[in-house]
Amino acid sequence: ETGVTQSPTHLIKTRGQQVTLRCSSQSGHNTVSWYQxxxxxxxxxxxxxxxxxxxGRGNFPPRxxxxxxxxxxxxxxxxxxELDDSxxxxxxxxxxxxxxxxxxxxxRLTVL
Amino acid sequence: xxxxxxxxxxxxxxxxxxxxxxxxxxxxxxxxxxxxxQLPSQGPExxxxxxxxxxxxxxxxxxxxxxRKSSTLILHRATLRDAAVYYCIPPLIQGAQxxxxxxxxxxxxxx
Numbered sequence: 001e002t003g004v005t006q007s008p009t010h011l012i013k014t015r016g017q018q019v020t021l022r023c024s025s026q027s028g029h030n031t032v033s034w035y036q037x038x039x040x041x042x043x044x045x046x047x048x049x050x051x052x053x054x055x056g057r058g059n060f061p062p063r064x065x066x067x068x069x070x071x072x073x074x075x076x077x078x079x080x081x082e083l084d085d086s087x088x089x090x091x092x093x094x095x096x097x098x099x100x101x102x103x104x105x106x107x108r109l110t111v112l
Numbered sequence: 113x114x115x116x117x118x119x120x121x122x123x124x125x126x127x128x129x130x131x132x133x134x135x136x137x138x139x140x141x142x143x144x145x146x147x148x149x150q151l152p153s154q155g156p157e158x159x160x161x162x163x164x165x166x167x168x169x170x171x172x173x174x175x176x177x178x179x180r181k182s183s184t185l186i187l188h189r190a191t192l193r194d195a196a197v198y199y200c201i202p203p204l205i206q207g208a209q210x211x212x213x214x215x216x217x218x219x220x221x222x223x
Contacts, residue, residue, distance in 0.1 A: 004155075033210065042199060042213030043156065056210050090155050092211075099144060101211065103155030 002027060004093050004104035012110045013081050021076045021107045023091030031055070032074040033101065034066060035090040043090055049074055050096060078109075086111045116200045121218045124190050132185040132217055134200030139180055146211065147174065147185050149196040156199065156213070159185065195221045 035043035045058040049068035063079040092101040117135040147159040167174040173186040197216040
């Protein structure tokens with residue numbers, strides 16, 4: 001059974017650019033959540049996707065957007081990057097109604 | 113939303129039990145209490161969850177106070193690999209899958 005994978009592992013962008021991060025969910029999981037973790041902080045919920053629809057959103061601006069595909073993989077897109085967007089972006093998958101979420105290793109984004 | 117309070121850091125010795133406390137005085141009667149941990153350079157991983165009674169699994173035990181205003185994660189015999197940040201997480205009202213992480217407790221294990 002393959003766990004949650006994320007790509008790329010590291011990324012450097014400049015302010016104002018756009019970025020796309022990718023996540024492959026664990027086999028059999030149809031729900032994907034994205035989190036942002038700033039250095040020294042706990043992860044913050046960005047949004048969740050269930051069956052290709054957004055199913056809840058945290059306190060993040062609209063320039064953070066996402067997609068979920070029929071195979072349940074997902075993308076996180078961030079437009080007009082700001083310095084404060086530098087963080088570890090975590091993806092987590094779960095089966096609907098399950099208590100346990102499975103996290104990937106994250107993508108470290110640095111905005112210069 | 114329910115709030116949690118945890119000590120910023122704790123320290124213990126290898127092969128000794130560790131008790132990690134969490135206060136969640138505003139938790140509602142139907143909220144599950146979840147614990148996750150995050151090892152260095154990794155994503156968080158699920159540890160355990162419970163509602164009212166004490167819970168055990170291969171990783172840890174969860175002792176929940178009778179009034180549910182606090183809980184304690186118990187590592188029965190800590191190893192160096194248990195060094196991590198431990199998060200006590202109540203769910204949002206909307207659903208158990210949208211996790212709210214606080215600062216957590218950074219657990220250091222001394223050899």
